[in-house]
Amino acid sequence: MQLIRTISDLRTALKAERSRGKSIGFVPTMGYLHIGHLTLVKNSQQHCDVSVVSIFVNPTQFAPNEDLAQYPRDLPRDLKLLEEQGCDYVFAPDVNEMYPDGSGKTSTYVDAGELSSILMGALRPHHFRGVATVVSKLFNIVQPDKAFFGEKDYQQLAVIKRMVADLNQPVDVVGVTTVREPDGLACSSRNSLLSAQDRAAAVVLPQAMQLAQTLVDQGERSVAALRHAVVDKLQQEPRGEIEAVDIRDAETLAETAEQLTAPAVLLLTVRFGKTRLIDQHVLRFLN
């Protein structure tokens, strides 16, 4: 495995791989890797000849009042995990390499429009613009054949798919099923920021999603009733502060009709202390 710090070194290495006819798989991350990231790398290894992981905590997707400085980092541990996983290249640039004027900002941004401003975008107004911008820059640097993203960040995946379609970027974006802890909590770098009590309490997220699926299995189709049941379940855990409970069209993230007629996605945002957890579950109809 090679650790590469600069854009030009990475371009040189990947140009050589491409000239040997190798396909390139790419997993963008902000580091502090967990089993969910390693599953993305495994997917890349299954579908592509060479796998590249980027580790970059991207300042443009954090608002000034958000947790950029607090975001967990441990590059030596990440490198060990990736080496063990058999990853080929790790691209870990510093901020000035990605945003050369030293401010952690750029003049040109990619704005994915409506999809960026709804749901989590309403809570974090510049977040998806920062994500779309850095992912676009990384796509230009790596020029992957395929890029792998977790479905946990459902709206992020939708924003990136839209960006790639709208800008005709030549990359196949692959969504990968969320990896969960044994108690059902979605794996996330942010879980490490939870106190022991909050970590235990956070199991209410998968429980609320499971409840919604059970109700759908029993024939419930009313969005209001499903939402009410989920909110009620989440409120049984006083350590969690509900920020959002949304049921949206699973494809477009548009509002659904009051009675569901097609698969919908349940999107949860719940804060435990200062840590915001998100999760998603696609409500499927069995009958």
Ligand code: PAF
């Ligand atoms: O999901 C993440 O870790 C980040 O939003 C991403 C896609 C690496 C962009 O910084």
